[in-house]
Amino acid sequence: MLAMQPKFLPRVASSLAPTMRTVSRVLLAVVGAYFFTTASVMLAARGIADLGLFSRSDAVVLAAMFGFLLYLGLLLWAFAERRLWRLAIVLGGGTLLLHGAASLLQTPA
DSSP states (O other): OTTTHHHHHHHHHHHHHHHHHHHHHHHIIIIIHHHHHHHHHHHHHHHHHHHTSSOHHHHHHHHHHHHHHHHHHHHHHHHHOSOHHHHHHHHHHHHHHHHHHHHHHOOOO
16 A cells, blocks of 8 residues: 555646646636725725815726726736736735725825
8 A cells, every 4th residue: 555655646746736726826816806906996996086086986986897897807817827926926916015005095084
């Protein structure tokens, strides 16, 4: 039984690698694009309202409509991008930057 283990283990590990890449890509696409989109919608709504272009409620609606298109574009890009690390860096880093900028613009109530 122990002699069979070294032959079997590399075959299982090599068959799991493409599956793990696919699961990682799907999670990054769905969850990462969601958080990136919510951070960008927060920043866009705050920016539009602060510029005085629209009322606060209209700015939120406009930013939410923009968010639907952005989320769709990010999902498509996530499955078209060849490098998984680039996808993780752009979605993770972009989310942190956008959320940080939106937090800086937030006024205390």
